[in-house]
Amino acid sequence: MDGWITFTRDMQTYILAAQYACMLLGYTLQKSSVATDLQRTISELEAHMSLTRKLLRLGNSVEALQAAKTTIHLSDSVLRLCLTIGHLNRAMYFACDNVLWAGKIGIISKLDQQKWNHRSFRYYLFALILNVTRDVYELYLLLDCEDCCRSTKSSLSTSPSSAIPADQLSSSSSTSSIEVTATPAVMWVWLRKRMHQIGTVLYNNPPLLLDLLKNGCDIFIPLDKLGIYQTGPGFVGSCGLLSSVLSIITMLHPWLKLKP
Numbered sequence: 370m371d372g373w374i375t376f377t378r379d380m381q382t383y384i385l386a387a388q389y390a391c392m393l394l395g396y397t398l399q400k401s402s403v404a405t406d407l408q409r410t411i412s413e414l415e416a417h418m419s420l421t422r423k424l425l426r427l428g429n430s431v432e433a434l435q436a437a438k439t440t441i442h443l444s445d446s447v448l449r450l451c452l453t454i455g456h457l458n459r460a461m462y463f464a465c466d467n468v469l470w471a472g473k474i475g476i477i478s479k480l481d482q483q484k485w486n487h488r489s490f491r492y493y494l495f496a497l498i499l500n501v502t503r504d505v506y507e508l509y510l511l512l513d514c515e516d517c518c519r520s521t522k523s524s525l526s527t528s529p530s531s532a533i534p535a536d537q538l539s540s541s542s543s544t545s546s547i548e549v550t551a552t553p554a555v556m557w558v559w560l561r562k563r564m565h566q567i568g569t570v571l572y573n574n575p576p577l578l579l580d581l582l583k584n585g586c587d588i589f590i591p592l593d594k595l596g597i598y599q600t601g602p603g604f605v606g607s608c609g610l611l612s613s614v615l616s617i618i619t620m621l622h623p624w625l626k627l628k629p
Contacts (some may be wrong), residue, residue, distance in 0.1 A: 374428070379600035379620055384422045389609030391411050391414050392602055400603075420470065423473075427467055434457075434476030437457050437460070440452035447503075458493075462492035469486060486594070493591045507577050510573070511570045527610050576624070576625050580626075587608070
């Protein structure tokens with residue numbers, strides 16, 4: 370059973386990549402004024418891939434609920450909240466997707482496709498927001514850990530003989546705080562150092578970097594479909610294709626998948 374679940378999940382990823390590739394290709398052909406017959410063929414191929422992917426998603430709601438039952442026991446309260454509610458929203462998203470599939474093949478007649486499509490993307494958007502929140506929290510923990518390590522090393526390297534008197538330290542710190550607030554250049558230098566630190570932490574933690582990039586690409590898809598931030602089929606196709614490629618990379622190299 371686990372082998373079948375893994376197979377369908379992998380097939381969904383490959384089909385999703387092909388679907389977004391077709392979307393991007395169709396947008397490119399439309400811009401270049403190529404024959405409409407080729408555009409129609411690619412559009413039909415994209416629709417068939419979408420229908421096949423929805424068919425393979427029939428058991429995803431149960432899988433998402435099982436994942437929520439696992440993450441609800443995490444010790445970290447932030448991770449427990451983000452992951453559990455995120456999995457529940459994914460379960461609702463997959464359930465809505467199943468209803469849409471049933472409506473498209475005629476099992477459910479007179480289904481309001483637009484209403485259910487809008488509903489499914491709302492659940493998808495909320496799940497992605499929670500995923501990004503989890504990524505930012507993981508990044509915050511890593512940055513905090515690195516700051517603690519740096520402060521520990523600096524305190525160990527400082528000898529007692531070179532210690533600064535308390536009154537001088539307080540006066541210098543107060544002066545420096547005034548300089549920081551008064552000098553934008555100092556704030557710019559601090560910001561550059563912080564961004565460099567974030568880049569270093571993400572470079573040293575590929576699973577977090579890939580998950581953050583994937584969620585960052587994915588979030589533009591429901592934003593466009595819901596009309597919150599419309600970017601067009603070309604940008605959506607590019608984001609979807611990049612996200613699918615990142616998913617394939619984590620699928621081929623499981624150690625790159627962010628856990629839990």
